[in-house]
Amino acid sequence: MALLEFKNVDYSYPSGDDDFVRALASASLAVDRGEFVALVGCNGSGKSTLARLANGLITPDGGEVLVDGKPTSDKSALYDIRRKIGVVFQNPDNQMVTTVVEDDIAFGPENLGLPPTEIRERVDWALDCVGMREYAKSGPFRLSGGQKQRIAIAGVLAIKPELMILDEATGMLDPEGRREVMNVVKRLNRDEGRAVVMITHFMEEAAEADRIIILDRGEIVADGGRGLFKTPEVFTRAGLDLPLPVRLSVALRARGIEVGTPLDADEFVAATLAAISAEPIPPQAADACAKPENVLTDDVPQADGEGDAETEAENGGEDEP
Numbered sequence: 001m002a003l004l005e006f007k008n009v010d011y012s013y014p015s016g017d018d019d020f021v022r023a024l025a026s027a028s029l030a031v032d033r034g035e036f037v038a039l040v041g042c043n044g045s046g047k048s049t050l051a052r053l054a055n056g057l058i059t060p061d062g063g064e065v066l067v068d069g070k071p072t073s074d075k076s077a078l079y080d081i082r083r084k085i086g087v088v089f090q091n092p093d094n095q096m097v098t099t100v101v102e103d104d105i106a107f108g109p110e111n112l113g114l115p116p117t118e119i120r121e122r123v124d125w126a127l128d129c130v131g132m133r134e135y136a137k138s139g140p141f142r143l144s145g146g147q148k149q150r151i152a153i154a155g156v157l158a159i160k161p162e163l164m165i166l167d168e169a170t171g172m173l174d175p176e177g178r179r180e181v182m183n184v185v186k187r188l189n190r191d192e193g194r195a196v197v198m199i200t201h202f203m204e205e206a207a208e209a210d211r212i213i214i215l216d217r218g219e220i221v222a223d224g225g226r227g228l229f230k231t232p233e234v235f236t237r238a239g240l241d242l243p244l245p246v247r248l249s250v251a252l253r254a255r256g257i258e259v260g261t262p263l264d265a266d267e268f269v270a271a272t273l274a275a276i277s278a279e280p281i282p283p284q285a286a287d288a289c290a291k292p293e294n295v296l297t298d299d300v301p302q303a304d305g306e307g308d309a310e311t312e313a314e315n316g317g318e319d320e321p
């Protein structure tokens, strides 16, 4: 049984008199234990709505959201659901409940009824994870936006949910802070088997996930493995950027140089060297490739379905030179 399952979920927000905004339409997905999924989409595509639905903050107008088989519409299951699904939302100001950082982080574990020694251990561990131990006694309202966001992340870490959803939670951090949080989340996933759904508009972060779900105007238009990047148009069609190595490989392909689908700088350099020669690339040559052309091609059939995506996923994206 999937840890989290959306079955044909519709959700609309009331807007004005009799009007409404459709935020999610017939969305279906499943996240299993231990998975690392990136959820990407433009502003307003429904990502935060999906996160709110996942932990029962809102319930679907149509369809069902199930956590371990229990519908979020069942109020008696909510406590259990929130213990299993932890969400770090975009705005850290709305997530602080106490006036001392360490109390704030202890709030979740206390609600779980854990013994005081374990609560202490979890609070210290969570503070260390986000590099904020020295702020344990501070008042959250005196912290910067990025620091508050780290505390919010620590608060959810301390609950050790089976699935952690980060809703653009690293948006207020500098690149180094983002890297640190990403490393913590990856460790949690790899070493403790916790599932992660990373909602992000940083495509380099998305490229680190095992699986990517693309939302476009409330609809899931792709759901597959890293091999999805082999069809860059599914991203650009949804208004998304591509990770730099993918942009470069698309530009090279347009010039007749096939380097496969490298997803990070090391893979890109290795694949490019293998494709052109064993010589190192002079810096000027790298500059010349940086402008992506023909990334958007209108004549490519839409890879909108699970069919394409899953086939790509099975390929794994690693079988090219």
Ligand SMILES: Nc1ncnc2c1ncn2[C@@H]1O[C@H](COP(=O)(O)OP(=O)(O)O)[C@@H](O)[C@H]1O
Pocket: 013, 014, 015, 021, 022, 023, 041, 042, 043, 044, 045, 046, 047, 048, 049, 050
């Ligand atoms: N509280 C709200 N009231 C009315 N409309 C909303 C509200 N929250 C989101 N929406 C609308 O729902 C759609 C999806 O929003 P959201 O889930 O926040 O997208 P994302 O997180 O991808 O930016 C957008 O059109 C947005 O304007």
Ligand SMILES: [Mg+2]
Pocket: 047, 048, 049, 090, 167, 168
């Ligand atoms: Mg959002």
